Structures are given as structure tokens and as C-alpha cells.
Amino acid sequence: MSTSLFFGSLAxxxxxxxxxxxxxxxxSFGNGASATGYFTVDTACLNNPGFTxxxxxxxxxxxxxxxxxxxxxxxxxxxxxxxxxxxNTAGGILDLxxxxxxxANPEGAWGSGAFPSTVGDFNVFSNxxxxxxxxxxxxxxxxxxxxxxILLTSVTPVPEPVxxxxxxxxxxxxxxxxxxxxxxxxxxxxxSRQWHKWDASLN
Numbered sequence: 001m002s003t004s005l006f007f008g009s010l011a012x013x014x015x016x017x018x019x020x021x022x023x024x025x026x027x028s029f030g031n032g033a034s035a036t037g038y039f040t041v042d043t044a045c046l047n048n049p050g051f052t053x054x055x056x057x058x059x060x061x062x063x064x065x066x067x068x069x070x071x072x073x074x075x076x077x078x079x080x081x082x083x084x085x086x087x088n089t090a091g092g093i094l095d096l097x098x099x100x101x102x103x104a105n106p107e108g109a110w111g112s113g114a115f116p117s118t119v120g121d122f123n124v125f126s127n128x129x130x131x132x133x134x135x136x137x138x139x140x141x142x143x144x145x146x147x148x149x150i151l152l153t154s155v156t157p158v159p160e161p162v163x164x165x166x167x168x169x170x171x172x173x174x175x176x177x178x179x180x181x182x183x184x185x186x187x188x189x190x191x192s193r194q195w196h197k198w199d200a201s202l203n
Contacts, residue, residue, distance in 0.1 A: 023035070034069050
């Protein structure tokens with residue numbers, strides 16, 4: 001591959017792939033559990049505004065969640081531990097270049113509200129391969145294997161040079177957007193709001 005072709009391809013990847021840091025806290029649930037992590041996603045696959053659900057994690061080139069302080073299920077979990085990743089912008093357009101929480105949209109500040117009326121959503125589901133993996137239970141909320149609920153409190157972009165370094169050190173393009181679809185029951189057909197209607201089949 002020629003140098004110009006290589007850097008041209010790299011520029012194309014950087015134009016669509018972005019890495020974001022994640023923070024969860026159990027404080028609002030009265031527990032000491034917390035988690036940090038990051039994900040790298042092909043932003044061209046995101047419905048922004050709208051709802052995006054990836055079965056098989058196809059649009060992600062990296063995902064890591066590290067749980068600490070929980071009564072069970074502490075540790076680091078990656079792409080192979082999860083089955084579905086989704087984002088709901090609640091009808092607004094998220095500026096992916098700054099903190100997502102608090103951004104204004106037609107329903108209110110993204111990330112605000114309480115279940116079942118959270119403004120927007122961001123979550124991942126365990127694929128069940130390990131009983132230790134945290135999984136989504138309600139808006140912005142994961143449940144650890146120890147039964148502690150932790151609330152997502154921050155989604156912040158990582159500078160692009162860091163994303164570049166991550167991609168160059170072995171993270172690979174997973175091959176397009178794959179299956180991007182709305183899970184049955186996630187959209188309330190009776191209103192314009194797009195928060196999730198959670199049920200046992202999603203847990």
C-alpha cells in the first residue's frame with residue numbers, strides 16, 4: 001500500500017470512528033459500585049437524531065467496561081461479553097464532540113429524567129456468556145452481577161489522536177454497520193418520545 005493511500009484510508013476511518021469515555025455511579029442507588037469504560041464506534045452508523053440498536057456489536061471496534069466496588073461482578077468486560085448496544089438521542093441531535101449529558105433536545109436535557117421517562121438512553125446488554133457481566137436494566141442503568149445498579153453519568157469524546165493510536169495498535173474495523181434496528185417494544189408508538197419500554201425479554 002502506498003503512503004498516500006494508507007493515510008487517505010486512515011483519514012477516512014478517523015472521519016467516522018470516534019472513541020468515547022464512559023462513567024457509571026451507584027451513588028443515586030445508595031451503593032458504592034461504579035464503573036468506567038470506553039467505546040469506539042463508527043459514527044456513520046448512528047441515527048443522530050434517532051434510535052440506534054446494534055445486535056452483535058457490529059459498528060463497534062472497541063468496548064471496555066471496568067466495574068469496581070460492587071458486591072459481585074467486579075472486573076473488566078469487553079466486546080465479546082455483550083450482545084446489543086444502543087443509543088437513543090430522544091429526538092435531538094447530539095454533538096458528538098463534547099459531553100453528551102445535559103445537551104438540549106426537544107424532550108429536555110439528554111440524560112435527565114427517571115425511568116421510565118428518561119430523556120434518551122445509552123446501554124449495553126450482556127450476551128449471557130458470563131454470569132459476571134453487567135447488563136442493562138432500565139434507562140442509562142446497568143446491573144452488576146452482585147445486584148448493584150449503576151447509572152451512566154458521563155459520555156465524553158476522546159481526542160482523535162488517541163483514537164488513531166488505538167486503531168493503529170490493533171483495533172480492527174469490524175466490517176460495516178451490520179444489524180442496526182429498533183428492538184420491538186423499545187419505541188412508544190403512542191407518543192413522539194423514544195424512551196424504552198423495558199420488559200423481561202430484554203434482560
